[in-house]
Amino acid sequence: VRRHRIAVIAGDGIGKEVVPEGLRVLEAVSRRYGFGLEYDHFDFASCEYYLRHGAMMPADWKQQIGSHDAIFFGAVGWPETVPDHISLWGSLIQFRREFDQYVNLRPVKLMPGVPSPLAGRKPGDIDFYVVRENTEGEYSSIGGRMFPGTDREIVMQETVMTRVGIDRVLKYAFELAQRREKKHLTSATKSNGISITMPYWDERVEAMAPQYADVRWDKYHIDILTAHFVQHPDWFDVVVASNLFGDILSDLGPACTGTIGIAPAANINPERVFPSLFEPVHGSAPDIAGKWIANPVGQIWSAALMLDHLGEREAAAAIVSAIERVLAEPALRTRDLGGPAGTIACGQAIADAV
Amino acid sequence: VRRHRIAVIAGDGIGKEVVPEGLRVLEAVSRRYGFGLEYDHFDFASCEYYLRHGAMMPADWKQQIGSHDAIFFGAVGWPETVPDHISLWGSLIQFRREFDQYVNLRPVKLMPGVPSPLAGRKPGDIDFYVVRENTEGEYSSIGGRMFPGTDREIVMQETVMTRVGIDRVLKYAFELAQRREKKHLTSATKSNGISITMPYWDERVEAMAPQYADVRWDKYHIDILTAHFVQHPDWFDVVVASNLFGDILSDLGPACTGTIGIAPAANINPERVFPSLFEPVHGSAPDIAGKWIANPVGQIWSAALMLDHLGEREAAAAIVSAIERVLAEPALRTRDLGGPAGTIACGQAIADAV
Numbered sequence A, B: 001v002r003r004h005r006i007a008v009i010a011g012d013g014i015g016k017e018v019v020p021e022g023l024r025v026l027e028a029v030s031r032r033y034g035f036g037l038e039y040d041h042f043d044f045a046s047c048e049y050y051l052r053h054g055a056m057m058p059a060d061w062k063q064q065i066g067s068h069d070a071i072f073f074g075a076v077g078w079p080e081t082v083p084d085h086i087s088l089w090g091s092l093i094q095f096r097r098e099f100d101q102y103v104n105l106r107p108v109k110l111m112p113g114v115p116s117p118l119a120g121r122k123p124g125d126i127d128f129y130v131v132r133e134n135t136e137g138e139y140s141s142i143g144g145r146m147f148p149g150t151d152r153e154i155v156m157q158e159t160v161m162t163r164v165g166i167d168r169v170l171k172y173a174f175e176l177a178q179r180r181e182k183k184h185l186t187s188a189t190k191s192n193g194i195s196i197t198m199p200y201w202d203e204r205v206e207a208m209a210p211q212y213a214d215v216r217w218d219k220y221h222i223d224i225l226t227a228h229f230v231q232h233p234d235w236f237d238v239v240v241a242s243n244l245f246g247d248i249l250s251d252l253g254p255a256c257t258g259t260i261g262i263a264p265a266a267n268i269n270p271e272r273v274f275p276s277l278f279e280p281v282h283g284s285a286p287d288i289a290g291k292w293i294a295n296p297v298g299q300i301w302s303a304a305l306m307l308d309h310l311g312e313r314e315a316a317a318a319i320v321s322a323i324e325r326v327l328a329e330p331a332l333r334t335r336d337l338g339g340p341a342g343t344i345a346c347g348q349a350i351a352d353a354v
């Protein structure tokens, strides 16, 4: 039988509550579809680890998880004890960068039972992907501060975009669009305001488009694009964006479909040289951590993206369909969706449904 | 009688159609409230000017409009003939920077007669301001390209934030919040990802907050903040943001209130050393230019912001109230709002209503 080795990192806060539900559903689906999953659990990439060791991860973290087939990740961050830019840059951002997970793929889909804040939209109306560049761009580590503590204080941070970095994520996005029914790619830009890097981004899109003649493409400046997400979410099929713009669009998109509480994300190294990482879009949610009321759907949907990446297509589809059936049941929804179910009850229901 | 000297720049596209309606309403209200307005019209800061002169503006543009009391601006841009980053950086961005209009103030208000794309929201539910830093930050002109035309091609652009630049816009925002009923300030950040400049932004907010003890403040990362705009627009009172984040939020906010077609913007030099500039948020809209169907409300509302800045408070309030009454009449709305009225009919109706 096929076997996949998974590195499991629950992280902080509700990460520790929703990851077990993801595993529960993975167990159910692997039995049903006849493949094996082996798990190794790691306690690093958490703020608790940081407080004990003074670093978010051990020096040999790459060796410890670098040969796994995938990383199943919960959430990281506990701002009360560790500032976000330390906890995130010391873990999640490291994974993305060191494992060259240069595609961040996030489905935006209006699901049954999840009321959209947008008037008159129903399941089927909103169904697209955000493809986010995940290693460079605005998230650079180059920059610094001068004249600290004085009135002349100044901080600078460099946005860095490379031809290699842009072209490979555009290629992924064009190919994804090619495989979809609408074959429509939208590029997020801001070349009218961010006048050096973003015109270059546009240039690369234009240079690449002729190779994908069957894909219809357009571009919008990020300001009006966020407006279109709210006013015309049905316009979109595949949206490709820089690191920062993709970050924004992949929270805004799920918000338009009712909640970021159920949205999943795949951090992909398409060449499979390194393991890819699968995580919910939501964070560690300190405000509800420990209450076992967190919605596990984002984590479980991430498991589906992981199986898809590992080639277990049918099993992945079975999870998504199970999620849809469970969300359609008011009694099985968690509190954030107006239901009575706790984290475990909701996870168990999805496991039963697969 | 009080007199104000206004530099009028219609610019491109629908700018030339909506600016006359702004002037029509200004005329009506100045007669009614007994003050004088003198206009000087300028044809620069338009793509037509660029095509004739090879520059967006004459060398002495600052002398020509620098001593006016305000600039009443339409829209600039005609991407078919002049790339946006040339037309915008050669005009609008110059004004903002050279006239030190460091506050970009944009009201976000759900108006009668304008259906919101958000389910269940009615006039009164959404009513806040976006205060955008308007001269530095992500809109820097520092950066460049290396290894052009090769696989090693790389572009870099520097985000530059200064203590002076951040503190003065925060001061404006805190003071605005102080004058409002809810006294609530929200800061847009992304200190978990943009790890050098944005933590500094947060630092300055924290340093300044104690001076405004009567203002309740909070902060959100820009990704989740865009989600909250859609899911909880009633949470906000005054939102302060960097140049780029403010740009995004002040298109998204108006979209949540139904249309960016009616939103106004004030580019303010609070010290009044230089003229401030008032413009609609919408652009030159090449797709509908020449049809005289553009909605003039954004331009007219900008006239209200201008009068407010010039100290004509009552007249400004009269314009906003006239806009509200006209928008409530289906027959007086323009096509973008489902009505039959053309640009002039709508403008005339508002002028009659003041």
Ligand SMILES: CC(C)[C@H](C(=O)O)[C@@H](O)C(=O)O
Binding pocket: A192, A193, A223, B088, B247
């Ligand atoms: C046209 C563009 C350069 C401008 C900006 O990004 O500032 C516009 O979007 C605005 O908000 O006024």
Ligand SMILES: CC(C)[C@H](C(=O)O)[C@@H](O)C(=O)O
Binding pocket: A088, A247, B192, B193, B223
């Ligand atoms: C936590 C933060 C650094 C991260 C990001 O900005 O990439 C998160 O918002 C995300 O989208 O995964």
